[in-house]
Amino acid sequence: MAKTANINIRIEPEVKQQAEYLFGSFGISVTDAINIFLHTSIMEGGFPFQIRKPRFNxxxxxxxxxxxxxxxxxxxxxxxxxxxxxxxxxxxx
Structure with a gap:
């Protein structure tokens, strides 16, 4: 079995709840989603999506x-x- 390391993050409770609901709809946990993000970032050599400034209304x-x-x-x-x-x-x- 692979060794694991812990990462502690602080987020707003509502964001956590929304993320749990979203990722749960895919059948994965927030931890699984974070692992996917990190592995994809490593494979891509950066963020796996384009970072942009927000558009204002x-x-x-x-x-x-x-x-x-x-x-x-x-x-x-x-x-x-x-x-x-x-x-x-x-x-x-």
Whole structure:
């Protein structure tokens, strides 16, 4: 029998529960899934999937724009009338 070594990780309980449910649907444990990940990483010579930056949705982009305005990184647009605002908004479409 092969010798084993322990790895201790800390994860959120909800993530653990979701992972157990997901991998259980394949008939394997989280430990089995981690072993598969590690063995595949070794065979591939790195992550067995592409690492990417997260894509942001319109809501998170608007939040970042608000932070940039508040910090002075970008200047906020201003309008003298609502008609001017509506014309600018329609021009963006």
């Amino acid at each position: 319109a809501e998170t982009l608007a939040m970042q724009e608000a932070r940039d305005i508040m910090s002075g990184k970008i200047q906020a647009k201003s309008y003298k009338t609502t008609d001017e605002l509506i014309k600018a908004l329609n021009a963006e479409d």
